[in-house]
Amino acid sequence: MPSSTIQRADLHMHSTASDGRMDPADLARAAADGGLELVSLTDHDTLAGWRAFEEAAREAAIQCVPGVEISARQKGEEVHLVAYAFNPEEEGLQGFLSLQQHRRNERALAFVTTLQQAKVLPATARLVSDNGHTSWARPHIARLLLKHGAVASMDEAFDRYLTPRCATFVEKPLPSGAEAISVIHEAGGIISLAHPGHHVSHQVVMSLIDAGLDGVEVVHPSHDEMLESYYVSLAERNGLLKTGGSDFHARPKHGARQLGERWFTPDASLLHALRTH
Numbered sequence: 001m002p003s004s005t006i007q008r009a010d011l012h013m014h015s016t017a018s019d020g021r022m023d024p025a026d027l028a029r030a031a032a033d034g035g036l037e038l039v040s041l042t043d044h045d046t047l048a049g050w051r052a053f054e055e056a057a058r059e060a061a062i063q064c065v066p067g068v069e070i071s072a073r074q075k076g077e078e079v080h081l082v083a084y085a086f087n088p089e090e091e092g093l094q095g096f097l098s099l100q101q102h103r104r105n106e107r108a109l110a111f112v113t114t115l116q117q118a119k120v121l122p123a124t125a126r127l128v129s130d131n132g133h134t135s136w137a138r139p140h141i142a143r144l145l146l147k148h149g150a151v152a153s154m155d156e157a158f159d160r161y162l163t164p165r166c167a168t169f170v171e172k173p174l175p176s177g178a179e180a181i182s183v184i185h186e187a188g189g190i191i192s193l194a195h196p197g198h199h200v201s202h203q204v205v206m207s208l209i210d211a212g213l214d215g216v217e218v219v220h221p222s223h224d225e226m227l228e229s230y231y232v233s234l235a236e237r238n239g240l241l242k243t244g245g246s247d248f249h250a251r252p253k254h255g256a257r258q259l260g261e262r263w264f265t266p267d268a269s270l271l272h273a274l275r276t277h
Contacts, residue, residue: 002063002266002271002274004268004271004275006037006063006266006271008035008036008260008263009037009039009263009266010036010246010248010259010260010262010263010264011038011039011040011065011067011082011244011266012040012069012082012194012217012220012243012245012246012248013027013031013040013041013245013247013249013259014041014043014044014069014247014249015041015043016049017043017046017049017135018045018046019044019135019138020043020248020249020250020251021249021250021251022250024041024049024050024052025052025055025056026056027049027056027248027259028041028053028056028060028062028064029056030258030259031057031060031062031259032062033260034259034260034261035260036062036259036260038266040064040066040067040082040084040245041064041067042067042068042082042083043069043135044068044069044071044135045068045069045071045097045100045104045135046097046100048135050066050088065274066084066086066189067082067083068086069081069082069083070082070083070175070180070184070191071172071174072174072175072176072177072179072180073174073175074177074178074204074207074211075201075203075207077200079177079194079196079200079204080193080194080195081181081184081191081192081193081208081213082191082194082217082243082245083180083190083191083192084190084191084243084274084277085188085273085274085277086184086188086189086190087187087189090186090188092183093183093184093186096175101135103172103174104135104172105135105136108127109127110170111141111162112125112126112127112141114168114170115141115145115150115168118167118168120161120168121150125148127141127144138158138162141161142157142158145157145161177207177211177213178212181212181213182212189277190241190273191213191215192213192214192215192216192217192240193205193208193215193217194220195217195223195247196217197227198227209240213240214241214273215240215242215243215270216231216235216240216242217243218231218242218244218264219243219244219245219262219264220244220247221246221262222247241269242266242267242270243264243270244263244264245262245264246259246261246262246263
């Protein structure tokens with residue numbers, strides 16, 4: 001449970017339990033080394049790394065709350081939502097995330113099959129679990145392409161094969177944002193719109209607010225001062241909590257370069273919400 005005074009918080013980071021490159025326990029220790037006081041592991045649609053992260057955070061004497069990043073679709077647009085302070089053992093949440101993982105992994109396998117049929121990957125190409133975790137996303141496909149010499153870089157993999165404009169792109173099956181919000185509320189948590197940037201339309205933001213959205217991620221590496229100011233104003237106009245984080249993946253060109261480089265100071269209303277959920 002977070003204390004009432006926190007200066008340096010990072011509520012958005014990823015481990016090898018999804019598409020990050022650092023083990024959950026190592027991630028918590030790196031957060032402590034970076035001077036962070038309050039953290040949350042927000043892997044994509046999975047809580048597989050939570051217990052190891054929580055234990056390491058406790059040993060490193062930093063505070064943490066359960067977290068997860070959920071991919072969803074609202075009014076035809078893909079959105080990402082970061083949820084916090086829920087009961088990780090709640091049955092409805094467990095079932096929802098299990099289905100999300102199944103959909104993610106089925107999509108990843110469909111990517112491999114499509115790339116094999118297009119003669120981009122050899123028939124022998126296989127996805128391998130990271131550290132025992134099976135939660136595959138597009139970076140795993142990009143690394144497979146790199147491994148087999150189909151591309152010279154991760155950027156090339158995305159540009160040629162893994163974005164919606166590509167013939168080999170596989171659409172992601174997603175729940176609605178409203179459904180994700182409902183699941184998190186049923187599990188006793190709060191939920192915030194992640195890194196909206198310039199990419200989420202105002203219509204979709206307002207639709208999510210109408211569905212019960214609790215907050216908006218104001219601080220994020222993709223947000224400059226203008227966007228931060230805009231989302232602070234939007235949050236205050238609509239009674240939303242203001243969240244933030246580094247989106248750390250331990251990958252070049254994705255989020256902060258190291259933990260402790262990007263942080264925010266949570267206000268009293270956010271800390272109260274995290275303590276009381």
